[in-house]
Structure formats: C-alpha cells, structure tokens
Amino acid sequence: MxxxxxxxxxxxxxxxxxxxxxxxxxxxxxxxxxxxxxxxxxxxxxxxxxxxxxxxxxxxxxxxxxxxxxxxxxxxxxxxxxxxxxxxxxxxxxxxxxxxxxxxxxxxxxxxxxxxxxxxxxxxxxxxxxxxxxxxxxxxxxxxxxxxxxxxxxxxxxxxxxxxxxxxxxxxxxxxxxxxxxxxxxxxxPETRRPANANAGADTRPPERGGVRDLLRQRGYAPVLLVTFGVFFTRTAAQWQLIPLVAAHRFGMAPDAIGLALTLSAGVTLVTTPLAGWLADRVPRRGLIVASAASVAVALGLIAACPTVPLFWGALALLGLALGLGGPASSAFAAGCAPDGRLGPTLGLLRTAGDVGFVAGPLVAGFAVAVSDTAFGGGEAAGLFVNAALMAIAAAAFAAGTHRLSPLPKETTA
The missing domain is CATH 1.20.1250.20 (MFS general substrate transporter like domains)
Structure with a gap:
C-alpha cells in the first residue's frame, strides 16, 4: 500500500x-x-x-x-x-x-x-x-x-x-x-515545475494573471508578510546592530565574548529549525507562527531590560529558539496561500518583504537610539523595545488575520 x-x-x-x-x-x-x-x-x-x-x-x-x-x-x-x-x-x-x-x-x-x-x-x-x-x-x-x-x-x-x-x-x-x-x-x-511532479505537490497549473494586489487578497498572506518583515528586521537591527552594543556597553563584554553570545543564539536557531519543520507538518502552522513572533518580542524585551549577564544569555537563547521555531512554518504557510499557478510570485514577494525589513532594520533602530534617552542602561534599549513592539504587533496581526482559517486547505497538517 x-x-x-x-x-x-x-x-x-x-x-x-x-x-x-x-x-x-x-x-x-x-x-x-x-x-x-x-x-x-x-x-x-x-x-x-x-x-x-x-x-x-x-x-x-x-x-x-x-x-x-x-x-x-x-x-x-x-x-x-x-x-x-x-x-x-x-x-x-x-x-x-x-x-x-x-x-x-x-x-x-x-x-x-x-x-x-x-x-x-x-x-x-x-x-x-x-x-x-x-x-x-x-x-x-x-x-x-x-x-x-x-x-x-x-x-x-x-x-x-x-x-x-x-x-x-x-x-x-x-x-x-x-x-x-x-x-x-x-x-x-532537473526542472521541478513539470507535470511529472504533480503527485509530489508541484505547482503545474497554468499561471493565473494578476499582480501584487491580487496576492495580498489571499487570506492570511498579508499577515505572514508582516511576520517575515519583522524577522528580517530583527536579524539586522537587533542581532547585528543593537545586541552587540548592549553586550559591550552594559556588560563590558569583549569582542570574543560578544561573538560567542551571538553564536549561542544562532546555534539554538540551527538546532531548532529541523524540529520546527517537523512540527509544522503536525500541528497548526498558525499557532507556531504566532508563538514564534510573540516569543521573539518577549526575548527582545528581556534583552533590552535585563540587568544581569545570566539573564542576557538566557534571553539570547530564547531569541534563537523563537526564530528557529517559526521559520519553516512561515514559509510553508505562505506557499499554501499561493493562487493557482502563482507559487513563484507568492514566495518572491515573501522574500521581498523580508529584505525590506533587512534594509530598514538598521535605519529604524539607529533612529530610535538617536532620539531616545538612556533608560535601561543606554539608548540601545529603546531600539530593542521598538523591535519588540514590531514583533508583538506582527504576532497579533497574524493571529487576528488568520483566526477564521480552520486551517487553509493548502495548509492542512498531517
């Protein structure tokens, strides 16, 4: 059988x-x-x-x-x-x-x-x-x-x-x-877009016509774009720019210690991602995405406010876990939103949303630091709180925008 x-x-x-x-x-x-x-x-x-x-x-x-x-x-x-x-x-x-x-x-x-x-x-x-x-x-x-x-x-x-x-x-x-x-x-x-792959889930139907506006009308798609924007924003604003500054200015860490801290977070993400992919096929993907985005917000808030080095390390581990948890689910959910024959533009626009966050992250974070006071030990905290607020909004918007999907037919879990 x-x-x-x-x-x-x-x-x-x-x-x-x-x-x-x-x-x-x-x-x-x-x-x-x-x-x-x-x-x-x-x-x-x-x-x-x-x-x-x-x-x-x-x-x-x-x-x-x-x-x-x-x-x-x-x-x-x-x-x-x-x-x-x-x-x-x-x-x-x-x-x-x-x-x-x-x-x-x-x-x-x-x-x-x-x-x-x-x-x-x-x-x-x-x-x-x-x-x-x-x-x-x-x-x-x-x-x-x-x-x-x-x-x-x-x-x-x-x-x-x-x-x-x-x-x-x-x-x-x-x-x-x-x-x-x-x-x-x-x-x-080989070429994966062909009739021979139809049984493997390939998108082999003739492309439907339509632009970005038509893609954004797909239920659940715009919210997952916002989550993806927030995740890439976090990568450049928090992980690359602000967290090293917090580590140096608040805790006096040397470059090697900062590198080790960032490696810890990245390592947790790497270990979590395969498990997250397995979970994304067994539990509702919407739940994983909401939990991931909300946990990223919590982790960033902890990093912004934490007074001790152990809490800082723990918050970095939580950040790595949260980022790894939602990655496969977000990509799979977005693919499930694709109209007939438009898988390429659907995932291309998903990556575009991410790269907008990638480019905007350092600019917005730098502006937030420049105009903030020095609460919580330095202006970097303000940038992290802005990032945390963005992820919290993304989590809430995704939950609200997908709550009636039970689940999407293309997102049905095993």
Whole structure:
C-alpha cells in the first residue's frame, strides 16, 4: 500500500538532497566575505557612512529582484535560476576581488545581491514544488537548516582565508564555491515545475494573471508578510546592530565574548529549525507562527531590560529558539496561500518583504537610539523595545488575520 508514496518521497529527496548541498555552498560563500566586508571597503580610503553601503546595496538588490525572480520561475521554470544565480554570484565575486576603486566594488556587490535574489527565490520555489501540504514544513525546515549551516561555516572559512592571503581572498573563495554550485545545479538538478511532479505537490497549473494586489487578497498572506518583515528586521537591527552594543556597553563584554553570545543564539536557531519543520507538518502552522513572533518580542524585551549577564544569555537563547521555531512554518504557510499557478510570485514577494525589513532594520533602530534617552542602561534599549513592539504587533496581526482559517486547505497538517 505504501510503495508508491515511499517511492515518491525517495524521488523527491533525490532532488532535494543536491539542492540542499547547493544552498549550503552558496550560503557558505556569502558568509566568507562577512568578516572582511568593512575592512575591504575601508582599504579604499572611505569613511564609515560609505562603508555601510557595501552591506546595504546587497540587500537593496535582492529587494528589487525577488519578485521578478518569482515571476520568471513560474514563466520559464526554476532550473535556470538555480544555476544562473550562483553563476552571477561567482562572476560578481571575481570582479569585486579585482575592483580598483570603491565605486566599482559597490557595483559588483549590487550584482552579487542580484545573483542572491535569483538563486534564493528559485531555490525556495523549487523546494515548495516538491513538498505537498503535509510535508512542506519538513522540506522548508531542511532548506533553512542547510542555509543556516552554510551561513555558520562561511565566516570561519572567510576569516582564515583573509588571515593568510588578504582581504580579497574570501571573494575568490566565494567565486569558487559559487562556481561549483552553478556547475552542480546545471548537471544534477532537473526542472521541478513539470507535470511529472504533480503527485509530489508541484505547482503545474497554468499561471493565473494578476499582480501584487491580487496576492495580498489571499487570506492570511498579508499577515505572514508582516511576520517575515519583522524577522528580517530583527536579524539586522537587533542581532547585528543593537545586541552587540548592549553586550559591550552594559556588560563590558569583549569582542570574543560578544561573538560567542551571538553564536549561542544562532546555534539554538540551527538546532531548532529541523524540529520546527517537523512540527509544522503536525500541528497548526498558525499557532507556531504566532508563538514564534510573540516569543521573539518577549526575548527582545528581556534583552533590552535585563540587568544581569545570566539573564542576557538566557534571553539570547530564547531569541534563537523563537526564530528557529517559526521559520519553516512561515514559509510553508505562505506557499499554501499561493493562487493557482502563482507559487513563484507568492514566495518572491515573501522574500521581498523580508529584505525590506533587512534594509530598514538598521535605519529604524539607529533612529530610535538617536532620539531616545538612556533608560535601561543606554539608548540601545529603546531600539530593542521598538523591535519588540514590531514583533508583538506582527504576532497579533497574524493571529487576528488568520483566526477564521480552520486551517487553509493548502495548509492542512498531517
């Protein structure tokens, strides 16, 4: 009785497994350049304001590419994005390593963002193709676990390369792993959007016409966009910008201790994500998303107000747990909101919402710190409270916007 389902699952994982390897490679390459981005930019003689642009332009490029990439995925298939995106990343990395002035470096960082948007959107859509409503959470959990693993390994490798061969070495490393990923994708990955995959949950129907407004009319979709915006906002505003400042200014932590604290939070997220993917197929995804967003708000509030180091560490662990809990459920829920034949734009717009938060986070947090007083030991607390309020609002809005879904047919759990 189970022969066909088991055979289908085996066939799916023969596609998913190499795709996860490619995701790990691409994210490892992106992580390689993180330790040297600011230092490499500084080597061109520019000031702090311009140095920040080297990070911002990458996110801005992805912001503009995600939705068009999703449309292209539905119109022409996923496979071209899966090898073309890494190819763009690799070429732009070589050009960045050879850049002779800062303006040229910025241009190629923007192109890297384009390649990232093409690939990451294509990969998410392809994973969603292979996961039906009862298994999509596990597929998304595996995808995000590979992503987080690569992002964790990359900075260590990049730091070692830079220490031995200089600031451009991580860019050459990024080019190498991206080239390998492109070659592997071209040789090993089939097109997932085709009738042969219909039984595996692929979106094979002719695309419906309509724009962003039509997508936003899908019940539950706008609230999950707000949650995704908040999660990416938290990543850059709280984890990258404010938490290190709290650790240094309030508790006097040295850079190595700050790095260990952030690694703890990221490690908890990495460990939680596979379990969260499994849960997303067994309990209502709406509940996981609300619990995750609300817990992120609580964790950020604790970090903003905590007076002791042990409480700070505990709040960081809670933050990592909360972020890992909701990731697969949010992606699977959004995929379940897709109108017939419009899975690509649906997930492309989801990534766009995230990248808006990615870009806006440091700007809003910096403004909140600048205008705040020094309550709770420093202005950084005000920025964390603003972030916490955003996540609390997102949790409430999602709960209110989905309370009549019992559940969505495409979100039915096993």
């Amino acid at each position: 189970d022969t066909v389902p088991n055979a289908a699952r085996t066939a799916e994982w023969r596609v998913i497994a190499p795709m996860l390897v490619i995701v790990l490679f691409v994210m490892c390459g992106m992580g390689m350049v993180i330790p040297v981005l600011s230092l490499y930019a500084q080597s061109f003689g520019v000031g702090p304001a311009l140095i920040g642009l080297i990070i911002t332009v990458f996110g801005v490029a992805r912001l503009f590419v995600n939705l068009p990439a999703g449309i292209l995925a539905d119109r022409y298939g996923r496979r071209a994005l899966l090898w073309g995106g890494p190819l763009v990343l690799g070429g732009a990395s070589i050009a960045a390593a050879l850049a002779e002035d800062f303006a040229v470096l910025l241009v190629w960082r923007f192109v890297q963002g384009v390649g990232s948007g093409l690939y990451m959107t294509g990969a998410m859509v392809a994973i969603a193709d292979l996961g039906d409503s009862r298994s999509r959470g596990r597929r998304m959990g595996a995808y995000q676990t590979a992503l987080l693993t690569g992002a964790s390994i990359g900075p260590l490798m990049g730091g070692l390369l830079a220490e031995r061969w200089g600031y451009t070495a991580p860019f050459w490393g990024f080019a190498a792993v991206s080239g390998l990923a492109a070659l592997f994708a071209f040789l090993a990955l």
